[in-house]
Amino acid sequence: MSGEDLLIDADWLACVSEWIRTQPEHEALVAGGLHTALPGDKTFPMQLLSQLSDPQIDNDVPGRVRVLFQVDTWGGNQALCGQIAATTKALLRDRFAGHQHDLAVNGSIVAGRVLLGGTHRSFDTEATVGVENGKQESRIRPRARFDFTVPLMAGR
Amino acid sequence: MASGFVPSAVFEAELVAELHPVLEELGGQIAEGTAARAKDPDYADSVEVVDDGDGVYVRTLYSFAHLDEWGSSNNPPTAAMRTSAAEAGRFVPS
Numbered sequence: 068m069s070g071e072d073l074l075i076d077a078d079w080l081a082c083v084s085e086w087i088r089t090q091p092e093h094e095a096l097v098a099g100g101l102h103t104a105l106p107g108d109k110t111f112p113m114q115l116l117s118q119l120s121d122p123q124i125d126n127d128v129p130g131r132v133r134v135l136f137q138v139d140t141w142g143g144n145q146a147l148c149g150q151i152a153a154t155t156k157a158l159l160r161d162r163f164a165g166h167q168h169d170l171a172v173n174g175s176i177v178a179g180r181v182l183l184g185g186t187h188r189s190f191d192t193e194a195t196v197g198v199e200n201g202k203q204e205s206r207i208r209p210r211a212r213f214d215f216t217v218p219l220m221a222g223r
Numbered sequence: 224m225a226s227g228f229v230p231s232a233v234f235e236a237e238l239v240a241e242l243h244p245v246l247e248e249l250g251g252q253i254a255e256g257t258a259a260r261a262k263d264p265d266y267a268d269s270v271e272v273v274d275d276g277d278g279v280y281v282r283t284l285y286s287f288a289h290l291d292e293w294g295s296s297n298n299p300p301t302a303a304m305r306t307s308a309a310e311a312g313r314f315v316p317s
Contacts, residue, residue, distance in 0.1 A: 105299055117294070119302040120309040135309050135316070141296045187293075195296040211308025212293060214305065214316040 073162050079219050080118040082173045083163075087116065089156050089171075096151050099142065099197075109197035111142025111208060112151055113213035119214065130222040131179070138213055141191065142199055145209045152186050159183065159215060167222045175222030184214045239277075246279035247272060249311050253281045256307030263291045266303070281308075 079101055087093055088101040099113030106113075113136070122132035135144045164181040189209045196205045231237055250272035258267040269285035281304065294300030308314045 105297070109296070115294075115299075117300055117302070119300070120306050123309065123313075133313070135302075135305065136315060137293070137300055137302065139294070139296075139300075161244070174308055182315055191295050191297075192290070193297055208296065210296070216309075216314065216316060 073146070076132065077176070077219075078120055078173065078220060079122060079176075080116065080136075082170060082176050082219070083134075083136060083217075084116050085170050085173050086147075086163060086168050086176075087114075087155065087158065090162070092138070092154050093151075093158060095187070096147070096154060097140075099147040109195060111197050111199040112147060113141055113197075114151065114155070115141075122219070125218050128218070128220065131218050133216055133218050135216050136214060137142045138215070140211045141195070141208045142197070143209065145188065148209040148211045149188055152188075152213060156183055156186070156213060159217075164217070177220050179218030179220075181215055181217045186211055186213045221222075243274065243279065243314070247274060249309070250274075250281050253307045253311050256310060257281065257283075257304040260301055260303035260306060261288075261291050262301050262303075263287065266291045288292045 084101060084103050097112055097114055099110035101114040101116055103116055105115060107171050117132060117137045119137055120135040122134050125131040125133050138155055142148060159181045160183060163178050165178065167175060167177045171173045190207050191210050194205045194207050254270045254272050257270045261267040266283060266285050266288045269283045269288065271282060273280055273282055291301050292304055305314060
């Protein structure tokens, strides 16, 4: 061992996921919850948060990285599916961006300006088995997806 | 003694001509990265770099590429093209 400090990047997926799922507006709408991997047993409406890129070092601020995420929403009727996606975007843009957040599990993080992509609303082409409104059924479900980038760094 | 600066009347065209080889190289990197990350071999084979004279872009005309790139409620996204674009520079969602 060289004795040098080893800098290990934070689990940004866990941090952003924890923040989104603890927002009251989000909890009220997404019965199936927010996941970071597709669950085997699905309850709809549900959301999936995927981290697409490795954190890229942001040369403007030491310790800050830029991360690309994708948010998928499935289930409900088209209106509810779109409303969940729109609510998530509003939370990211107006409450997450530009603030420090003290997370109960993952510690403190600082989010920079969130750049949101457009929402694409469609239906999945494959039927998915899952519980919705208390009933187990296999059907094609509405989907709303968008991606976003955000600069992130550890808080104090 | 004084000297003046006279900007080129065709500055934009000259700049674009200078930048094209760099953009083509970056496009090639993005296309290679996309092909390597794609799960569907037909998506991987379909990725191409296009130079239309005004700009350089990477594209696929494969009809099912979106399933690979964006995933579904049964399969996670590979995000092959977006990840490769982010690797090559500052990717901004649109």
